Amino acid sequence: MSSSARSDEGGMGVGLLGLGVVGTAVAKAIVERHRSEDPSVPLNVVAAVVRDTSRKRDVDLDPSVISTNLDTVVANPDVDIVVELMGGVDPAFDYITKALEAGQHVVTANKEVMAKRGSELLATAAENNVHLFYEASVAGGIPIIGPLMNDLTANKIQSLRGIINGTTNFILTKMAHEGADFDDVLSEAQSLGYAEADPTADVDGFDALYKISVLARLAYHTEVPVDVIHREGIREVHAKDFRYASELGYTIKLLAVAQANGESGLLSRVHPALIPLDVPMASVNGVLNAVEVEGDLVGPLWFQGPGAGPNPTASAVMGDVIRIAKGAPSNGSSSSAPKPFPIASMDDHVCQYYIRLTASDRPGVLANVARVLGDADISINSVLQKDTDIENGHADLVIMTHPARESNMQSAVSSIKELDSVLRLDSLLRVETYGDRA
Numbered sequence: 001m002s003s004s005a006r007s008d009e010g011g012m013g014v015g016l017l018g019l020g021v022v023g024t025a026v027a028k029a030i031v032e033r034h035r036s037e038d039p040s041v042p043l044n045v046v047a048a049v050v051r052d053t054s055r056k057r058d059v060d061l062d063p064s065v066i067s068t069n070l071d072t073v074v075a076n077p078d079v080d081i082v083v084e085l086m087g088g089v090d091p092a093f094d095y096i097t098k099a100l101e102a103g104q105h106v107v108t109a110n111k112e113v114m115a116k117r118g119s120e121l122l123a124t125a126a127e128n129n130v131h132l133f134y135e136a137s138v139a140g141g142i143p144i145i146g147p148l149m150n151d152l153t154a155n156k157i158q159s160l161r162g163i164i165n166g167t168t169n170f171i172l173t174k175m176a177h178e179g180a181d182f183d184d185v186l187s188e189a190q191s192l193g194y195a196e197a198d199p200t201a202d203v204d205g206f207d208a209l210y211k212i213s214v215l216a217r218l219a220y221h222t223e224v225p226v227d228v229i230h231r232e233g234i235r236e237v238h239a240k241d242f243r244y245a246s247e248l249g250y251t252i253k254l255l256a257v258a259q260a261n262g263e264s265g266l267l268s269r270v271h272p273a274l275i276p277l278d279v280p281m282a283s284v285n286g287v288l289n290a291v292e293v294e295g296d297l298v299g300p301l302w303f304q305g306p307g308a309g310p311n312p313t314a315s316a317v318m319g320d321v322i323r324i325a326k327g328a329p330s331n332g333s334s335s336s337a338p339k340p341f342p343i344a345s346m347d348d349h350v351c352q353y354y355i356r357l358t359a360s361d362r363p364g365v366l367a368n369v370a371r372v373l374g375d376a377d378i379s380i381n382s383v384l385q386k387d388t389d390i391e392n393g394h395a396d397l398v399i400m401t402h403p404a405r406e407s408n409m410q411s412a413v414s415s416i417k418e419l420d421s422v423l424r425l426d427s428l429l430r431v432e433t434y435g436d437r438a
Contacts, residue, residue: 011042012325015073015104017095018085019050019057019066022109022136025314026083027059030321041325046079047072070095075102081324083317084108093117100124100132107320109136109313115210115226118217131328133320138211139164139289141312142305143319148218148293155295157219159259161432164211166287166308167195167202168234168254172272173285176242176251182235194287204233205254205270212256216268219293220260222340224268230346232271241356241427244384244398248354250274251282255432265342267349273432274354280304347407352381352431354400357416358424361395365421369399372419376412378404394423400431 014030016023030043048066057066073079074095082099084106086092092113099106101124108114113121114137125132135145139162148157163169167189174185186203189195201207209231216224234254245252253275258268275282280302284290289307294300306312359365370380384398401409409428417425 011044012080013046013076013078014043014081014083014321015046015076015079016048016083016085017070017073017092018087019048019059020085021310022313022317023048023083023085024057024059025310026085026317026321027057027061029314029318031060041322043321043325047076049073074099074104079104081105081107081321083321084110085317086110087112089113089116093121096121096132097124100128100130103128103130105131105133105324107131107133107136107317107324109134109317111137111207111210111214115213118214119223131324133323133328134214135320136313136316138214139291139303140166140305140307140309141315142289142291142303142307143316144215144291144293144303145218146319147301147303148215152293152295152298152301155297157260158294158296159257160212160215160219160291160293161255161257161259161281162208162212162215162289162291163253163281163284164256164289164291164307165202165205165208165254166289166306167199168205168208169284169289170194170287171203172234172237172252172254175237175239176246177285179239179243181239182237203235205231208254208256208270212258212268212270215256215291216258216266219258220266220341222266224258224266224343228268228343230267230269230271230349234272236427237272237429238427240387240396241354241429244356244386244396245274245354245429246277247384248274248382248398248400249277250354250431251277252429253281253284255281257432260341261344264348265344267344267346269346269349271430273430275432276434279434347405347410349406349430350403351406351433352401352403353378353409354398354427354429354431355413355416355425356396356398356427357422358394358426359397360421360423361393362421366397368419368421369397369416372415373399373401373412376404376408376415378402378408378412396426403433 027045030045082104096106114134171185213224213226255273256270260266290304379402381400381402386396
């Protein structure tokens with residue numbers, strides 16, 4: 001099917017799979033553009049597939065356009081561009097595949113299907129000489145997929161580092177600024193619509209996991225399966241940790257990181273981390289997203305903006321739709337891709353660590369912990385003793401280490417938990433390294 005605009009009055013036909021909040025925003029953008037009679041991008045919604053046709057939607061579409069019949073969109077000769085906004089892998093993967101095989105271009109905001117089955121879908125698009133664009137799958141309205149595919153191809157990407165989940169960033173920001181507990185802020189986020197009734201995808205790091213998988217594949221031209229990416233969520237971050245981190249010159253964010261090393265390979269990871277208060281990432285608050293890309297030629301680049309919401313996501317979707325309508329060049333500059341990176345193990349990651357434990361307030365406790373750390377080849381950078389509970393004889397012991405290997409730290413943690421003088425190991429957080437920092 002040709003990527004040029006149709007010559008009939010309706011212009012290029014767009015079919016929507018899903019007409020929820022984002023789908024409605026996309027449909028409204030197309031309707032308004034059609035009414036403006038913009039001759040450069042003639043677009044028209046010719047079909048939309050939904051679960052419930054009786055539901056009222058805030059967009060002026062002819063009711064005959066909306067149905068529950070997949071065939072009105074997929075493989076429909078009147079539909080040039082399929083916009084998939086369903087989410088998940090099943091049945092989205094099958095629907096996208098069927099559309100591509102029918103010669104339809106596809107635009108998707110589905111990070112999970114692109115993370116888990118993206119390479120297959122991109123191969124199917126190439127085989128059928130059609131486009132599969134997915135700018136909206138990562139970081140909402142922030143343009144990051146396009147720059148990695150096009151503008152930065154002359155660079156060897158050295159690192160990607162992002163705050164790419166608005167829900168967790170909202171929660172952590174509130175905890176940092178108000179001293180609130182996780183459960184309370186999560187409830188507030190749910191009441192405001194920032195978090196789902198089941199927040200697992202966000203707070204346990206799955207959403208960020210899918211997104212960094214997509215970005216890492218683009219940046220490093222290699223498969224980065226989700227099951228090789230280290231993932232931790234934010235449920236074990238506590239209000240106390242923000243207070244102590246601030247005293248040490250840090251805040252806490254959920255980071256998604258992909259870093260390449262010529263010797264150890266490509267390491268991708270998602271976890272909460274202490275980041276210095278004087279780096280830009282520390283000031284990305286609320287539901288905002290940010291992605292930092294460092295290339296060997298261009299150095300560090302910074303992308304920041306709204307990472308979710310109907311209008312920012314619709315902006316990214318419409319950007320892809322319009323690129324196709326204007327006759328975007330054919331897929332793939334992959335022929336010049338470098339050799340794939342080997343995947344590095346999280347066990348080999350080296351960083352500083354923040355440890356908070358509840359210990360008996362008596363002599364020798366720190367010496368015992370220091371001995372365990374020393375046996376694991378980990379040295380202590382600084383120690384804070386806080387919140388002494390005289391009545392119960394307990395105290396918070398906060399330890400910052402020098403850079404250490406992950407496997408060594410995990411071994412030490414197991415031994416620290418066995419010490420009689422340690423009542424609980426409350427927190428273990430990594431410290432993100434920036435530039436020449438230790």
